Amino acid sequence: MKSIIEILKEHNIAPSMQRVKILEYLRNYKTHPTADMIYQALVDEMPTLSKTTVYNTLKTLTEKGILVALSLFENEERYEYNTDPHIHFKCTKCGKIYDISKTFECFKNEEIEGHKVLEHHINLKGICKSCLENAKG
Amino acid sequence: MKSIIEILKEHNIAPSMQRVKILEYLRNYKTHPTADMIYQALVDEMPTLSKTTVYNTLKTLTEKGILVALSLFENEERYEYNTDPHIHFKCTKCGKIYDISKTFECFKNEEIEGHKVLEHHINLKGICKSCLENAKG
DNA sequence: TCCTAATTTGTAACGATTACAAATTAGGAA
DNA sequence: TTCCTAATTTGTAATCGTTACAAATTAGGA
Ligand SMILES: [Mn+2]
Ligand SMILES: [Mn+2]
Ligand SMILES: [Zn+2]
Ligand SMILES: [Zn+2]
Numbered sequence: 001m002k003s004i005i006e007i008l009k010e011h012n013i014a015p016s017m018q019r020v021k022i023l024e025y026l027r028n029y030k031t032h033p034t035a036d037m038i039y040q041a042l043v044d045e046m047p048t049l050s051k052t053t054v055y056n057t058l059k060t061l062t063e064k065g066i067l068v069a070l071s072l073f074e075n076e077e078r079y080e081y082n083t084d085p086h087i088h089f090k091c092t093k094c095g096k097i098y099d100i101s102k103t104f105e106c107f108k109n110e111e112i113e114g115h116k117v118l119e120h121h122i123n124l125k126g127i128c129k130s131c132l133e134n135a136k137g
Numbered sequence: 138m139k140s141i142i143e144i145l146k147e148h149n150i151a152p153s154m155q156r157v158k159i160l161e162y163l164r165n166y167k168t169h170p171t172a173d174m175i176y177q178a179l180v181d182e183m184p185t186l187s188k189t190t191v192y193n194t195l196k197t198l199t200e201k202g203i204l205v206a207l208s209l210f211e212n213e214e215r216y217e218y219n220t221d222p223h224i225h226f227k228c229t230k231c232g233k234i235y236d237i238s239k240t241f242e243c244f245k246n247e248e249i250e251g252h253k254v255l256e257h258h259i260n261l262k263g264i265c266k267s268c269l270e271n272a273k274g
Numbered sequence: 275t276c277c278t279a280a281t282t283t284g285t286a287a288c289g290a291t292t293a294c295a296a297a298t299t300a301g302g303a304a
Numbered sequence: 305t306t307c308c309t310a311a312t313t314t315g316t317a318a319t320c321g322t323t324a325c326a327a328a329t330t331a332g333g334a
Contacts, residue, residue, distance in 0.1 A: 014300085016312065036290080050314045055291070073258075075212045075321080076290065089252050100249055107261065112237055114266030115226050121210075121260045124244065129251030151331085153281065173321080187283045192322070212290080213321065275334100282329065288322080298313065304306085 011064045021046060022057045023081075026067060032078040032088070032097040072097065072123055087121075091128035098128060148201045158183060159194045160218075163204060169215040169225070169234040209234065209260055224258075228265035235265060 004024045008015040021042055026033075033041070039054045058079055061067040070078045073090055078097070089098040107120040127135075141161050145152040158179055163170075170178070176191045195216055198204040207215045210227055215234070226235040244257040264272075 014311070016299090018313075034290085048314080052292085052315075053313055056313080071208060071210050071212060073208050075208060075214065077212065089249065089254070091252070092255070098250070098252065100252075102249065112226065112239065112261065113235070114269070115228070115235065115237075115261070116263045116265075116269060117226070117261045118229070118263035119261070121258075121262075123258045123260070124249065124252075124254045124256070125258075126253045126255035128253075132251070132253060151280070153330090155282075171321085185283080189284075189323085190282055193282080277334080278332095280329105280331080283327085285325090285327105287324070290321090291319080293318070294316090296314085296316100298311105300311080301309095303308080 007066065011066060013060060013064065018046065018049060018053050019057050019061075022054060023061060023066065026079060026081045030080065030099065032070060032072075032080050034076050034078055038079070070121075073125060087124065089124040089126065089128070091131055092125060093127055093131040096128060096130075100124065144203065148203060150197060150201065155183070155186060155190050156194050156198075159191060160198060160203065163216060163218045167217065167236065169207060169209075169217050171213050171215055175216070207258075210262065224261065226261040226263065226265070228268055229262060230264055230268040233265060233267075237261065 004020050004027065005015040008019060008023065013019060022038060025038055025041060029041075031037075035051070035054050035058055038058075039049065039051045042054075043049050058067060058069070062069050062079070066082060067079050068082045070080065070088070072078060072088060084101075085103050087100045087102055087104075089100050090096070091098070104120065104122065107117055110117050141157050141164065142152040145156060145160065150156060159175060162175055162178060166178075168174075172188070172191050172195055175195075176186065176188045179191075180186050195204060195206070199206050199216070203219060204216050205219045207217065207225070209215060209225060221238075222240050224237045224239055224241075226237050227233070228235070241257065241259065244254055247254050
């Protein structure tokens with residue numbers, strides 16, 4: 001697997017400590033965290049980290065396509081490492097966001113009712129497997 | 138078509154002037170407006186209208202199922218009169234949000250990867266028909 | 275009419291995000 | 305190495321959408 005530093009360099013982004021740690025966190029943890037969650041996760045290890053830096057870095061990495069910003073259900077941005085296309089499921093009970101590997105070819109480069117579709121986002125909501133099992137037990 | 142007052146009474150909501158005007162606006166204009174857009178549209182006609190009342194009313198009507206709240210792409214809530222299931226297309230050029238009548242039976246009461254799906258939201262993004270035509274001309 | 279509860283209003287508080295300018299850092303030239 | 309400059313980070317204040325809250329207004333029944 002490519003190193004975080006390599007990835008940053010390939011995109012002409014100077015691999016500062018902060019950027020490396022933030023990107024590394026998002027590559028390691030597929031939890032779709034908010035900016036604040038990332039900040040909280042890293043501030044112990046990097047006590048001088050600023051929340052502004054987290055926002056700046058997320059913006060830079062998203063503009064370069066290394067990350068993807070998600071407007072799921074609540075009004076807060078979440079971020080994930082950009083991988084294969086997939087859809088999202090949010091559990092209303094525990095709040096976890098799951099990746100679902102189902103894809104929909106029907107939206108690829110399609111025109112719908114005369115509009116040119118460039119992106120599609122499919123967001124599911126319900127009770128997750130884990131919460132369903134806990135309820136039974 | 139049922140009158141706005143009838144609809145409110147059926148749901149045990151007192152048909153105050155403010156509630157009637159707000160619901161009427163959403164039934165007439167299918168633009169998926171934000172709370173602020175609704176406020177701006179009505180404040181000339183009702184100069185004492187408070188933005189808090191708009192928020193309160195939208196919350197009440199949404200809880201009763203008369204309206205639907207949408208977290209589309211940007212981090213702001215939009216509202217629409219609750220009608221048949223449909224999906225949304227947002228034009229990145231003009232910002233307009235279009236209703237698309239396509240539906241997806243595949244999510245109805247389905248279990249995906251063990252999770253129980255209760256809601257699904259499909260959001261498309263691209264260039265709308267009108268903007269495509271303007272670009273050509 | 276009067277009373278009371280529902281509704282509306284205005285203001286302040288809130289949380290997420292952005293703007294901005296000062297401080298720090300890093301990397302290359304001398 | 306030292307110095308210079310530009311990039312990066314930081315802290316603070318501002319902004320925006322939304323919510324909390326308490327006072328003011330309104331409406332409907334006794
Ligand atoms: Mn994901
Ligand atoms: Mn719609
Ligand atoms: Zn769950
Ligand atoms: Zn358009």
